[in-house]
Amino acid sequence: MRIGTLKETYIADAALFDSRTQKVWLAVGAALLVLFPFMASDYWLYLACLVSINVASATGLNILTGYTGLVSLGQAAFMGLGAYTVAVLETKVGTPFVLNLLAGGFVAMLGGIVVGIPSLRVKGLYLAIATIAASFIAHFIFANWKFTGGTGGLSVPPAKLFGMALDTSFRLYWLIVPVTLLMLLGAANLFRTRVGRAFIAIRDRDISAEVLGIPLLRYKLLSFGLSSFYAGVAGGLWAYFFRVVTPESFPLLMSIFFLAAIIVGGMGSILGGILGAVFMTMVPELLKLVVDLMPGGSELTVFLSPVRTVIFGLLIIGFLVFEPHGLAEVWRRVRRFFHLWPFRN
Amino acid sequence: METTPSGPAAATPLLQVQGVTLAFGGVKALTGVGFDVQPGSITAVIGPNGAGKTSLFNTISGFYRPSQGSIRFQGQDITRVPAPQRAKLGLGRSFQNIALFRGMTVLDNIKLGRHAHLKTNVLDALLYFGRARREEAELRRDIEERIIDFLEIDHIRHAPVSALPYGLQKRVEMARALAMQPQILMLDEPVAGMNREETEDMARFILDVREEWGVTVLMVEHDMGMVMDLSDHVVVLNFGQVIAQGTPAAVQANPEVIRAYLGAGDVGDLRAKLQGVSTA
Amino acid sequence: MTGNFDWAYLFEISLTGIAGGGLYALAALAFVMVYKATRVVNIAIGELLMVGAYLFFTFASMFALPLWLAIPAAVLGTGLLGAVIERTMIRPLLGEPPISVFMVTVGLASVLVGLVEMIWTADQRRLPDFMPTQPIMVGDAFLAPKVFWGAVIAVVFIAAVLVVFRFWRGGVALRATASDQAAAYSVGINVPRVFSLAWVASAMLAAISGIIVGSIGGISSSMGVFGLSVLVVVIVGGLDSVLGALVGGILIGLIEALAGAYLGGEYKLLATFIVLVAVLLVRPYGLFGTHEIERL
Secondary structure, eight states, rough: OOOSSOSSSSSHHHSOOOOOHHHHHHHHHHHHHHHHHHHHHHHHHHHHHHHHHHHHHHHHHHHHHHTTTOOOOOOHHHHHHHHHHHHHHIIIIOOOOOHHHHHHHHOOOOOHHHHHHGGGGGGGHHHHHHHHHHHHHHHHHHOOOGGGGGGGGGOOOOOOOOEEEEEEEEHHHHHHHHHHHHHHHHHHOOOOOOOOOOOHHHHHHHHHHHHHTHHHHHHHHHHHHHHHHHHHHHHHHHHHHHOOOOOGGGHHHHHHHHHHHHHHHOOOOHHHHHHHHHHHHHHHHHHHHHHHHSSTTHHGGGGHHHHHHHHHHHHHHHHHHHOOOOHHHHHHHHHHHHTTSSSSO | EEEEEOOOOOOOOOOOEEEEEEEEETTEEEEEEEEEETTOOOEEESEEEETSHHHHHHHHHTSSOEEEEEEEEEEEETTTSOOOHHHHHHHEEOOOSSOHHHHHHTTHHHHHTGGGGGOOEEEEEEEHTOOOHHHHHHHHHHIIIIIIIHHHHHGGTTSGGGGGGGHHHHHHHHHHHHTTTSSEEESSSSSTTTOOOHHHHHHHHHHHHHIIIOOOOEEEEEOOOHHHHHSEEEEEEETEEEEEEEEHHHHHHHHHHHHHHHOOSSSSHHHHHHHHHHOO | OOOOOHHHHHHHHHHHHHHHHHHHHHHHHHHHHHHHHHHOOOOOOOHHHHHHHHHHHIIOOOOOIOOOHHHHHHHHHHHHHHHHHHIIIIIITTTSSSHHHHHHHHHHHHHHHHHHHHHHHHBBOOOOOSSOOOOOOETTEEEEEHHHHHHHHHHHHHHHHHHHHHHHHHHHHHHHHHHHHHHHTTTTTTTTHHHHHHHHHHHHHHHHHHHHHHHHHBBOTGGGGGHHHHHHHHHHHTTTTTHHHHHHHHHHHHHHHHHHHOOTTTTHHHHHHHHHHHHHOOOTTTTTTOOOOOOO
């Protein structure tokens, strides 16, 4: 237990960051986030944007799978819905990007609700497999519908802010990161209220939850809708970032990537979603770095892709076997150590 | 079915179970079950294992739909009303095998009980500042002052429920049921697995709940001491049917009841033996 | 509809579909075996199939071993892999929520695909032919010989497994362990051994499927996608039903063949998944699966 954390009002007790040290770190973190784009190279800016998009989507998946216990392998498909919505609106209608992102979120949310409708009858892994089916059906539609550009996809013009095109990583950083932070804040808030509690109750014991007053279908659909809204917005950001959307942009493998991210990071924890997304995005980059630095590395680059696949799989297995509560739990252990220091235990 | 009157005819019963039959495929879990629960009373449902007591509770809660019969609450027919709405109407419930949510702390579990009466919607929740924060603070104050104090669980409020010993978990279950702002509190074996001291604590809580909160209690219980000392009215189930109901004393002396619990045998002998034990 | 409906074509396609369905049934049996014994949904079943095919390729083509050595070697090798998998990544997760084990098998699939690509590269390869090449004619309908013989082999193994399950003590032990581990322990069943056995048997059956499938269509590192169709088969049939695996296999084989022939190749998987969704909505536990009753 932390010492020196007496609270005098109930509101204070429920605050997200409740100690002075936390608030100081928060300020430092904010300052770093603001300074970063001015100091970083293009490559690191690119990575930062990518990490941020992944954090947003992983947080959405965490709401559905980590907190509500509904395993979904459809996150990439919902991102695809958002991305295509943005692409279509930008190319065919030309509405401002804020509207497009929101529209992307809403279209994805509708998709999520539709997929969630069977979730009362179809449970657990059956539902997971149904989401795989939904992914395939979505992919099929993207690839075969003229409206979405068929297999060639759509290219996306840059988002425009007062006439200025957001076409560099530097500029996009200022769109992507604040949106991600807002989404994170929303998710953290959710679990301080009855909505979040209802989600967790559904995960832990859904039948008892119903008898205690939680309408199951409504809340399961809410969870699906919310998490796919997050995916849709993340997908929209993705579209503005990569500037091209094809049916192959959001494969099943990406859904697996996000599921792995929340497992590695720690399911059912906002911090876990962040850590997991950062970790999973950075690991391939780290690998590339290691291979580049190794002598004779150039011959090994052909192995890069399969090695990445193997490491990806090993990470999932390793964390599940050895650290099932993920990096967030590791973080908590480290924190506990420092809180109790200099007392050993 | 033998009925012994337990007092002058009361006003509209809080809960009326009438002719409830519950079947699973060919197996009848309940047949023609009927009884009334008077407001402000403590009613116990007893019977041998497998008699259908928990099935009865689950039917009243709304988890099962009876094939025949009706359930009326506060005069209103709730047989077709979905379970979450029954919670909102005032049917509070605790479960036989503790059904706490292991991913939450004690406080969150209790707060969850109030779910049906809260108003925060998803947009309020995402924003938090404003309506949601106020509602949460109000909820917290109410739970702290009325429930946590009352059940003496303030020292464990932030503990994850999975870390608690059995007795405390059962108390948290009760707390959550109280948070539901119940008109009727349905307790399924509230003292199962408890020692003497814990049982007495729980009995005290149940009596206090009736006194201070005006809550009607309906409980399934095996502990005959609890049943006899606390209840105003006892309903005896066996093989899914009500075989007797009435005051504790009347039920205890009922030969059908004795036969159900102790098997066939000379009832006169058994009765003498039982009365010999209870007057000793 | 103008003109005559081509019944002969329909018959031919159906025949191919049913024969292909036999293969699905065999792979589905491998899946059901693990699920029946350990309640694990092994999404890497397609990848185990792939490993069997690649091992056969290694022994038969690269080491040029004779068939009667290469095939058993490949099957046993995959069986060994199954035992290793069970011991290292399934058993430690006993008691964890099912999604954890499911995700482990997802990770496993990834690892196997990566390993295959590293060792054998991602190129498509052909397996040495070992089945008779005479075309099979049923009346006027043509059936590719490999498909026919593959189905025959599949049926033989399915029958063998059914007999073993029914009459061997081990089959009963398998079912006992699946429904209640603690009870199985207490009547003297060596539960860990049953688990290992189930995974070994499952891996070997998958390997046999893999060798047949590889012989028909070649092998590649993306062969595992076969597993998705197998997944649909077991969901449609019921995760723990052997009968379901058979019926489901034939049904899905038929539907895929018809969709492929009448709508186009890209509609195969789509048709399969639409069937999946339809079945899940109408009968969530599959045609023959046991309904899990939840108690309050």
